[in-house]
Amino acid sequence: MIKVYLAEDQQLLNTALAGILDLEDDLTVCGTATDGQTAWAEIQVCQPDVVLLDIEMPQLTGLDVAEKIQAAQLPLKVIILTTFAQPAYFKRAIGAEVAAYLLKDGPSDALIQAIHNVMIGQTIYAPELVVGLTQQVQNPLSERELAVLTAIAAGLSSKAVAQKLFLSDGTVRNYVSTILSKLDATNRIEAIQIARHHGWLN
Known part of the structure; x- marks a missing residue:
């Protein structure tokens, strides 16, 4: 019997x-859990064979949970279920050595098959996500520009950014x-959103 733990923030x-x-x-x-903190606590007690994790959870x-599982070296397989085909998410998932990274809108039969496949050592990435990674847009910002935008994204004022970066x-x-011009953004908030969407900001 394969024990599965499910973490998804939409209760339905x-x-x-x-x-x-x-x-x-x-x-x-x-x-099951609807938030990552509960999931992480219960996974350590439940000791499942496979964990299904949504990305966007409170x-x-x-x-985050996948990385904790990896750091703790728990003997289980992680399957990420997501609606987000974002390269930055995919890169983190690969770094956390997840067994599968699948889109939520796939058929339930495919998910069940994926659970069986990862249990025999297979790694599965949804083709749409791989395509998204290969089509990743090149970051046009210099290292200094990225440092400025990162500080702004952290909530610092222009004066505080100036002090922080000398x-x-x-x-x-x-x-x-220059950042707004390069990203074709109308304001700082839009620039931050664009940079995060492409995975240029952590």
Whole structure:
């Protein structure tokens, strides 16, 4: 019997998936959670064979949990389920050595097959996600521009950014102007969103 733990922040989907998996003769759901912190705590107690993790969850994301599982060297397989075909997420998933990275809109039969496949040592990445990675846009920002944008994304004012990076206020304004131009953004918030979407900001 394969023990499965399911973490998905949408309660309806969580319940539906758990019900589908429990119908399989050789699968049993040993627990569910709608936030990453609860999932991480219960996974250590439940000791499942396979963990299904959504990425966007409160407290800890699915990728946070996957990295904790890797760091603790728990003997289990991690399958990431996501609606986000973002290169930065995929790179983190690979770094956490997840067994599978799948899109949520796939058929339940494919998910069940993926669970069986990872249990025999296979690694599965949804083709759409691999395509998304190969089509990743090159970061146009210099190292200094990226440092300025990262500081702004952390909530620092222009003056605080200048102090942190040992720049004048005018130089920071010039950097911001260049960043907006390079990213074709109308304001700082949009620039941050664009950079995060492409995985240029952590």
